[in-house]
Amino acid sequence: MEFNVSTFVLEIINFLVLLWVLQRLFYKPLLKVIADRKQVIEQALAEAKNQQQQAEEKAALYENRQHQWEQEKQLALQTFQQQIDLERKLQLEKLKLELEQERQKAKVTLSLQQQEFQQRVEKQALENGAKFSALLLQQAVGPELELRLFQLLLDKISTFPEVIKQQLIVTGEMDALPQVKVTSAYPLTAEMHQQLEQKLMTLMNRPADVQYHQSEDLIAGLRLDIGAWVLNANLNHELIGFAELDYVSK
Amino acid sequence: MENNVSFVWGPVQISASILTTWGIMGVMSLVAWLSTRHLAMLPKGLQTLAEGIVSVIDDAVSAVAPEQSREIMPFIATLWLFLIVANLVGLIPELHSPTSDLSVTSALAVIVFVSVHWFGIKTLGIKNYLHHYLTPSPILLPFHIISEFTRTIALAIRLFGNMMSLEMAAMLILLVAGFLAPIPILMLHIIEALVQAYIFGMLALIYLAGAMQSQQLNSQE
Incomplete structure (x- = not known):
């Protein structure tokens, strides 16, 4: 040591x-x-921290944005639902209106159809009535009725209004010899021819070319055709008039 | 322990301890050069070991003197590394630990003594540094001075006594007992070498930190 x-x-x-x-x-x-x-390492850690922070910020941003989107989506859905409800309501109202219109139209159509059907039935009934009456009258008529209808025609000619008489005179003046067609259900006698021609000459102030025809369709009575004028005094015409009277009145 | 002078060069006597120290210095320098020759950001092999050693020492120094760790770490690390190698070199046959030589441990203790004052003055300034000898009371100045010397002597004697006694005990047991008997003593030698190196280095670190932080401690008081 x-x-x-x-x-x-x-x-x-x-x-x-x-x-x-x-x-x-x-x-x-x-x-x-x-x-x-x-x-x-610190730089890498700082960078990683920075990236993590950025990622967290982005995540927060995206979450916020997603939340906003969710809210916007909910709002849009609500608006859409409201629009749908409104549209449905409008469409329902429109449909109700159209249905009401269609119902009214159908009602009117049905009413018209019913009315038309009723008219047709009535017309058919009247026609049938006229046919039955015609059949009945065809069996019941005879020269007496013919004579009486002839007298009725003469009376009718005598009681023509003045206006018609003037027109018949004007019509007769258009031809040198006015044509008069006389149709009867039974053959007329010479006396009846003479009375009728006398009456016509009085009516038109001149002699007329009278032609006589016979038609059983008239059942009984006569029909005069003076130019465009037709004067009926027969049962057939009366029955037709009876059948059509209802429509004319309606 | 006998005076082991290997040769004399003029007035300078070169002892075995000095030769061993040179050998240790050479080996440590070589290892240092090899470990830092190709430094990479991803360490492997020797660089990993070297970084581990430096990191451990740096952490230990930082724990005691966090603000001055960068300044005193090389000194403390050199003390620790040199003492570990110097203490363990005695395990190699035909070699003696330089730390079992009182001249060597005295030199190391004096280095610590001078370093304490050097770093203290460098950090605090001479006025502030000397002022701490007068705190908490000027009456304690002689005790401070005695403490400075006694702890330095204690450093030298503690290391020298432990290492010398270890080598002597191992040699005596080897002489008295058989071939394998000294093995537990050699294991104890390893532990004791590491412990003594740690104690020496840690005490030096505490002395240094105390000197450098004394002004702060006074101001805190």
Whole structure:
């Protein structure tokens, strides 16, 4: 256990040299690379944190936007639902109106059809009545009725209104010899011919060319055709008039 | 322990401890150079080991003196690394630990003593640094001065005594007992070498940190 000054001094120098060498070769480069690595790691961490923050901000933004979209969607759905309800209401009202119109139209059509059917039935009934009457009258008529209808015709000619008489005169003046067609259900006697021609000449103020025809369709009575004028005094015409009377009155 | 002078160069006597120290310095320098030759951001092999050692020491220094760690870390790290290697080199046959030489441990203790004042003055300024000897009371100045010397002597003697006694115990057991008997003692040598290196380095770190932070502690008080 001796103390050696040389060893003491050299050891101090050795340690200082070792310290210098290790500082240059060992600590400095290693601390530098550790610091660089730490810096890189910190940068990466900071970048990652920044990215995470950005991602969180974006996520929050997207969540907010999604929430807004959800609200807008709900609002749009509500508006759409309201529009649908309104449209449905309008369409229902329109449909009700159209249905009402159609119902009214159908009602009117039905009423018209019923009315027409009733008219047709009535007409048919009247026609049938006229036919039955005609059949009945065909069996019941005779010269007496013919004579009486002839008298009725003469009376009718005598009681013509003045206006008609003037027109018949004008019609007769258009021809030199006015044509008069006389149709009867039974043959007329010469006396009856004479009375009729006399009556016609009185009516038209001149003699007429009278032609006589016979038609059983008249059942009984006569028909005079003076130009465009037709004067009926027969049962057939009366029955037809009876059948059509109802329509004329309606 | 006998004075082991290998050769004399003028007035300078080169002892075995110095030769061993040079060998240790050479090996440590070589390992340092090899480990930092190709540094990469992704460490592997020797660089990983070297970074691990430096990081552990840096963390230990930072835990005691966080503000001055960058400044004193190389000194403390060199002390620790040198003492570990120097203490363990005694396990190699025909070699003796330099730390079992009182001249070597004294030199290291004096280095610590000077470093404490150097870093203290450098950090606080000479006035502030010297002022801490007068706190909390000027009456304590002699005790502060005695403390400075006694702790330095304690550093030197503690390391020297432990390492010398370990080598001597191992040698005596080897002489008395058989071939395999010293193995537990050698294992104890390893543990003791690491513990003594840790104690020496940690005490030096505490002394340094105390000197550098004394003004802060006073202002806090």
